[in-house]
Amino acid sequence: AEPGVVPAVESTADDITEMRIRGAAAIADAAAGALETQAERSTADSPAAFEREIHAAAETLYETRPTAVSLPNALRYVLRGMDGDTVADLRSSTIARAQRFQRDLDQAQDRLGEIGANRLRDGDTVMTHCHSTDALACVEAALEAGKELAAIVKETRPRKQGHITARQLREWDVPVTLIADNAARRYLDRADHVLVGADSIAADGSVINKIGTSGLAVNARERGVPVMVAAQTIKLHPDTMTGHTVEIEMRSERELLADEERAAIVGGEATDGDAKGDATGSDADDPAPATDSGLTVENPAFDVTPPRYVDAIVTERGQFPPESIVTLMRELFGEPTDDPWED
Ligand code: RUB
Structure with missing residues (x-):
């Protein structure tokens, strides 16, 4: 501390x-x-x-x-x-x-919700990924305007934030079809929009959001389903104006693989083989995953969707084609400066 x-x-x-x-x-x-x-x-x-x-x-x-x-x-x-x-x-x-x-x-x-709601017509079905309050604000405003919507909600492994989205939509009485992430391309035939949020938007209009967003957007383009990103201007990443890239968080392998599952793949009992100097032999809850087993688990939390797969970025300042978002960024942030807590 x-x-x-x-x-x-x-x-x-x-x-x-x-x-x-x-x-x-x-x-x-x-x-x-x-x-x-x-x-x-x-x-x-x-x-x-x-x-x-x-x-x-x-x-x-x-x-x-x-x-x-x-x-x-x-x-x-x-x-x-x-x-x-x-x-x-x-x-x-x-x-x-x-x-x-x-x-x-x-x-x-x-x-932002009111602006985004204009893109949603009565009777439309949206496909969602993860849980985004900005994206849901568009749905809420459309419902308040009297439109009826349905949703196809991607589960969003490994942490299943899709369940949070499904719960919110059901509270609003929106019919929800929950699907495994792997089923997304099959169900795009039934969707009128892909609707997602963002963690960061880069100066070139790239959208950084929950892992799986980029694959969804590529599939949506192939199927002719427009991709709408709901992101307040607080999601615009000022450092990317000067070429800085956005760090993608890597999370614990345990979100994907329990210790017993790891042991089932690489053999041995749980993490026994990697216990260091532990003569008791009872280390089933050894926190350190094996490092020399030849099995690497990677768990990135986010990915980057290139601007050409995004149809519109909806902000509280209006909707933008991704390529023009840099103009708004310059207006809002001006020249980047150093962070006060970094000196
Ligand atoms: C959340 C996520 C959301 C964005 C936007 O990832 O990717 O789509 O943060 O959410 P995690 P909001 O669950 O890893 O935090 O619109 O609510 O800001």
């Missing part, structure tokens, strides 16, 4: 890392809320100490997951609003700024 960082910030960071809080918008909202809590509870006795602590809190939050740019965008936004010569002023300006961020985030999602 960093000195001065309040426990509530550490626990929010842990919730994000462990995916109890997940999805790019929810992560940004939680991060802003955590900075607000840091400002409220800080016991710093000087403005410099207060700022050091806020920067340390931002760094703790920043280091949780690497792909959703809404996280650093949220941190930057809140820190830019921290202003004053006394601890009291710094505290109140940070709190106000964090609250404003959270309000704007909600409003942007509502506005």
